[in-house]
Amino acid sequence: MVAGVVRVVVFRLAAIAAAPLVAAAVLAAPAIPAAAQDIDVNTAAALALKERMTPVTLEQAFPGAEALELVNGRPPALAVMIGGEVAGHLFSTKDTVNATGYSGVAFDLVAGLRLDGSLTGAALLWHREAIVGRGVPEERLDDFVAGFGATTLKSFRAVRPDLLKRATVSGRAMKAGVRSAARVVHAAHVTGTLNNPVAEPTLDRVGFVPLTTEQLWAAGSITGTQVSIREIIKIFEKAGGDGARPDRNFFRGARTMDDLFIDLATTLVSPASIGSNLYGDGRHKFMLERQGENGLVVFLGSGGQFSFASNSHFQVENDYLFTRFKIVQSGQEFRFTRDDYRRVSAGVGFSYKDSMIFVLPADAGLDPLQPYDIVLMIPGTTEAGEAMVVEHTLTYNLPDMHKLLPPPPPIPVWVEAWMTSQVDVSILAVLLLVVTAVFVFQDSLVRHRRFYVALRMGVLAFTLGWLGFYMGGQLSVVNLWAIVQAPFAGIGLSTFLLDPLIFVLTVYTAITMFVLGRGVFCGWLCPFGALQELLNKTAQFLHVPQLRVSAVVQERLWVVKYLAAVAVIGLIFVSVDLADRAAELEPFKTVITVKLQREWPFVTYALALLAAGLFVERFYCRFLCPLGGSLSLAGRVRMFDWLKRKPQCGTQCRICESDCPLGAIQATGEINFNECLQCLDCQVDYYDDERCPPLIQRRNRKEAYSAQRYSTT
Numbered sequence: 001m002v003a004g005v006v007r008v009v010v011f012r013l014a015a016i017a018a019a020p021l022v023a024a025a026v027l028a029a030p031a032i033p034a035a036a037q038d039i040d041v042n043t044a045a046a047l048a049l050k051e052r053m054t055p056v057t058l059e060q061a062f063p064g065a066e067a068l069e070l071v072n073g074r075p076p077a078l079a080v081m082i083g084g085e086v087a088g089h090l091f092s093t094k095d096t097v098n099a100t101g102y103s104g105v106a107f108d109l110v111a112g113l114r115l116d117g118s119l120t121g122a123a124l125l126w127h128r129e130a131i132v133g134r135g136v137p138e139e140r141l142d143d144f145v146a147g148f149g150a151t152t153l154k155s156f157r158a159v160r161p162d163l164l165k166r167a168t169v170s171g172r173a174m175k176a177g178v179r180s181a182a183r184v185v186h187a188a189h190v191t192g193t194l195n196n197p198v199a200e201p202t203l204d205r206v207g208f209v210p211l212t213t214e215q216l217w218a219a220g221s222i223t224g225t226q227v228s229i230r231e232i233i234k235i236f237e238k239a240g241g242d243g244a245r246p247d248r249n250f251f252r253g254a255r256t257m258d259d260l261f262i263d264l265a266t267t268l269v270s271p272a273s274i275g276s277n278l279y280g281d282g283r284h285k286f287m288l289e290r291q292g293e294n295g296l297v298v299f300l301g302s303g304g305q306f307s308f309a310s311n312s313h314f315q316v317e318n319d320y321l322f323t324r325f326k327i328v329q330s331g332q333e334f335r336f337t338r339d340d341y342r343r344v345s346a347g348v349g350f351s352y353k354d355s356m357i358f359v360l361p362a363d364a365g366l367d368p369l370q371p372y373d374i375v376l377m378i379p380g381t382t383e384a385g386e387a388m389v390v391e392h393t394l395t396y397n398l399p400d401m402h403k404l405l406p407p408p409p410p411i412p413v414w415v416e417a418w419m420t421s422q423v424d425v426s427i428l429a430v431l432l433l434v435v436t437a438v439f440v441f442q443d444s445l446v447r448h449r450r451f452y453v454a455l456r457m458g459v460l461a462f463t464l465g466w467l468g469f470y471m472g473g474q475l476s477v478v479n480l481w482a483i484v485q486a487p488f489a490g491i492g493l494s495t496f497l498l499d500p501l502i503f504v505l506t507v508y509t510a511i512t513m514f515v516l517g518r519g520v521f522c523g524w525l526c527p528f529g530a531l532q533e534l535l536n537k538t539a540q541f542l543h544v545p546q547l548r549v550s551a552v553v554q555e556r557l558w559v560v561k562y563l564a565a566v567a568v569i570g571l572i573f574v575s576v577d578l579a580d581r582a583a584e585l586e587p588f589k590t591v592i593t594v595k596l597q598r599e600w601p602f603v604t605y606a607l608a609l610l611a612a613g614l615f616v617e618r619f620y621c622r623f624l625c626p627l628g629g630s631l632s633l634a635g636r637v638r639m640f641d642w643l644k645r646k647p648q649c650g651t652q653c654r655i656c657e658s659d660c661p662l663g664a665i666q667a668t669g670e671i672n673f674n675e676c677l678q679c680l681d682c683q684v685d686y687y688d689d690e691r692c693p694p695l696i697q698r699r700n701r702k703e704a705y706s707a708q709r710y711s712t713t
Helices: 002-017 039-052 055-061 138-150 168-189 213-219 229-240 272-290 413-420 422-440 449-470 477-489 500-515 519-524 527-541 551-573 576-585 588-593 600-615 619-623 626-637 655-659 681-686 693-712
Strands: 067-070 078-082 085-092 108-114 119-126 222-228 260-268 296-302 325-329 332-334 341-343 354-360 372-381 387-396
Touching: 039 067, 039 078, 039 085, 039 108, 055 108, 055 119, 085 168, 108 168, 119 138, 119 168, 138 168, 168 413, 213 222, 213 272, 222 229, 222 387, 229 260, 229 372, 229 387, 260 272, 260 372, 260 387, 272 296, 413 422, 422 449, 422 500, 422 519, 449 519, 449 527, 449 681, 477 500, 477 551, 477 576, 477 626, 500 519, 500 626, 519 527, 519 626, 527 588, 527 600, 527 619, 551 576, 551 619, 551 626, 588 600, 600 619, 655 681
Parallel strands: none
Antiparallel strands: 067 078, 078 085, 085 108, 108 119, 222 260, 260 296, 296 354, 325 332, 325 372, 341 354, 372 387
């Protein structure tokens, strides 16, 4: 029996214990669209922006603005004049970067930007976000937009998308849109750097950072190699036999076998952050005189017994080549003559016996951004006395600090959302784990009626209070719209990741829906459903009479929510506006999101539904909810039915049917899982030997048997 229980637990854990997961996808941040090349297009957009501005919106976006003038070039913008001078610029996210919101439609958010890179304010002229402006109170929307007035190009922390509960995706999209647009406008019309951005890594020739020689060594800006006499002999013997040696001339003056044979250093002198630090600005510029435009200067310094320099570059028979070294990159060799070098004196903390710089013109083909090898060619003799050459290689790889690199792509908006929502996601994960544990260990929990009831009421209260009222984590048919529209509207995963709580809740709901049906979400994680149930339990406690809907009427009413689901979702392919109006069938926004702070018709409708739920438990969930209807249709392919039944159910006993608050148990004793919300009330009765007749009979037989044995003894 124990083994059987273990198998059940393991099986269930494998099925749904991993449900509360957090998915992440690293997507490339959307690039800023290229502005139109035609100046007339930019002028027309700027004129249109000027026409859209009213005195009120202008004061919001740029307080104190006295006049607006056209600005030539891209992107479209208006110069803001104060006291006859340009004080900043006015721009629209729609014209500048074509920023889009959750709906996939570009919004028109106008902002002001001072010359110093600080924003003056913003005004939301137009948008098509489903909840912003309708589900979000105006004062909260105004507070959110006002946050742009306290930002700079370096920091947008004052803009708080969390002010737009249940519309944080739209808020984050607007924040990202203004930030991108402001940077483009500032680069184009203030610093003038927009038209010459670094699109790919480039050698930073003029950028200077003060660095000591030690720091240059540590960073790899200077690199070197050292080989002792003992070590070079081993290298020769390995290549040419036991008696192989370098030419004897190289050993003159050597005292011990541990003296350095090779002491070589190299660096690329062309970047100012290397050359000017080693030699000073004047000497560095002198060194660069011969490199020409985009040419390169390489330094070599040698201090051991062997030097890369010899007299070969003075000899016509050697074609005036330096015969003891070459530079090799990707199979291409670079050789140098007497016309390509210059001796240099010691640098700051940087001195060698032989110090030379070698010039490579731009057309030589050496790529300074890629590693290249300094190859020393050391002459010697083999064991048999034949001439041989051993090569020793030093690789140089220019550090990134001496390169101009394209700016790293900004952190995707969805990544920022997840970073700022870590605590909230963690709390939600705990809630989902608790709900998961309820179903994994349901057979044990439901045997203790009072404990289980308290646990369920606690979970529902937390779902309503924290997930619903505090976090605005109410799944809606609008979320289904986005999923259905995604393949047709080009909506990517990054859009769904913008709201971490809704994303995690959606993934969990999808998994559990195909495991157990819609009841896991509808019965445990829907804030509005939790509100209905808690209000109804309170009504029962106060002895409010409960109305029981007959099976015939109930079956007719069930159809309504399925028709509503098909109609609401189907309308998005006809008209977004019609679908948006039809979605008002859901009272979620009115009750959960804005807490009844809406026009009186919406509030009256929501209160009427809650009032009906006082007499008929979960009235809205059972008969009207398009979200529940949609999940029920999808949940028909669930994998498991974990609710237990006895052969006597529906024949000798109908206790569970009577106790089911949703009427989901048929007269035959079978459970209609399309309507079941997994409240587990029937399972509590299933194990209760004071409620379930078969268990009562079994208990009575045991008591009678015990009494008989007692009387006999």
